[in-house]
Amino acid sequence: MIRAIELPRVPVGEWFDNLVSWCTDHLSWLFDGIGSAIETSVNALTDVLTFLPPLALTLVLAVIALAISGWKLSVFTILGFALIDSMELWDDSMDSLALVLVAAVVSTVLSIPIGIAAARNDMVSRIVRPVLDFMQTMPAFVYLIPAIFFFSIGAVPGVVATVIFSMPPGVRLTELGIRGVDPEMVEAGEAFGTPPNRILTRIQIPLAMPSIMAGVNQLIMLSLSMVVIAGMVGAGGLGGVVLEGINRVDVAKGFEGGIAVVILAIYLDRLTGALGDGPSMLRVLFARGKATRGAAPRDVATPSAEPVG
Numbered sequence: 001m002i003r004a005i006e007l008p009r010v011p012v013g014e015w016f017d018n019l020v021s022w023c024t025d026h027l028s029w030l031f032d033g034i035g036s037a038i039e040t041s042v043n044a045l046t047d048v049l050t051f052l053p054p055l056a057l058t059l060v061l062a063v064i065a066l067a068i069s070g071w072k073l074s075v076f077t078i079l080g081f082a083l084i085d086s087m088e089l090w091d092d093s094m095d096s097l098a099l100v101l102v103a104a105v106v107s108t109v110l111s112i113p114i115g116i117a118a119a120r121n122d123m124v125s126r127i128v129r130p131v132l133d134f135m136q137t138m139p140a141f142v143y144l145i146p147a148i149f150f151f152s153i154g155a156v157p158g159v160v161a162t163v164i165f166s167m168p169p170g171v172r173l174t175e176l177g178i179r180g181v182d183p184e185m186v187e188a189g190e191a192f193g194t195p196p197n198r199i200l201t202r203i204q205i206p207l208a209m210p211s212i213m214a215g216v217n218q219l220i221m222l223s224l225s226m227v228v229i230a231g232m233v234g235a236g237g238l239g240g241v242v243l244e245g246i247n248r249v250d251v252a253k254g255f256e257g258g259i260a261v262v263i264l265a266i267y268l269d270r271l272t273g274a275l276g277d278g279p280s281m282l283r284v285l286f287a288r289g290k291a292t293r294g295a296a297p298r299d300v301a302t303p304s305a306e307p308v309g
Contacts, residue, residue: 069274096237115174158230177211
């Protein structure tokens with residue numbers, strides 16, 4: 001009879017718990033600084049979003065949508081945000097929007113440089129890839145556990161967990177966009193003696209911008225998907241509304257909170273998608289203004305080079 005071989009238990013969880021405890025004991029000053037910066041940013045942005053009346057801010061967002069995307073998104077913005085206000089979820093929606101925007105900005109600032117470094121250095125790419133796989137496949141709920149230890153409860157652990165969860169697509173698509181630039185364009189720049197930094201800023205990044213903006217778009221969508229999960233740690237906003245609906249088995253409340261999240265998601269998705277590609281009124285006006293400034297006046301006679309008489 002063959003006995004099953006029992007492997008010794010590897011205490012991975014205990015090791016991670018010890019790491020979290022060590023960080024809490026020795027790096028509390030760092031986490032306090034990060035927490036204060038995030039909390040200040042979220043509160044300041046929430047104050048800005050709630051400063052104007054709902055109708056006035058809706059019109060501002062509709063004008064932004066009209067300038068960047070077009071009239072269809074502008075009409076949707078007016079109808080969608082009016083629906084949010086009519087469901088009495090305006091303040092909660094602005095809280096969630098502030099949380100998502102702060103998390104998206106932090107994720108973008110971190111992911112794009114990492115993606116550029118990974119695209120320009122194969123060693124960095126080999127190191128970053130498994131880390132991104134780990135970040136992307138780890139269940140989102142798991143990120144909340146150490147975040148609570150480091151930052152207590154509230155909006156800060158929600159933002160931190162959202163940043164970690166949403167960074168991978170930004171890094172991956174930035175690297176993919178930079179690596180996908182036509183090598184002949186880079187070689188042409190090198191042939192003219194262009195420094196590597198200028199090749200990056202003048203050739204590679206502009207040509208890779210659609211892929212980079214697609215990464216930002218996915219990053220924002222993942223940030224919105226974390227709103228409800230962040231509500232479990234006291235982040236408030238629409239996540240708190242949906243969580244309250246779950247706890248009370250209130251179908252109406254949970255559905256209304258979900259509809260508000262969908263409206264925010266569609267608005268941000270179409271807005272960031274339009275920034276990556278497609279014509280917009282903003283681009284047309286900018287191009288016309290540039291052409292007008294660069295055009296030579298036609299009513300001024302130019303001196304002739306032919307001899308007189």
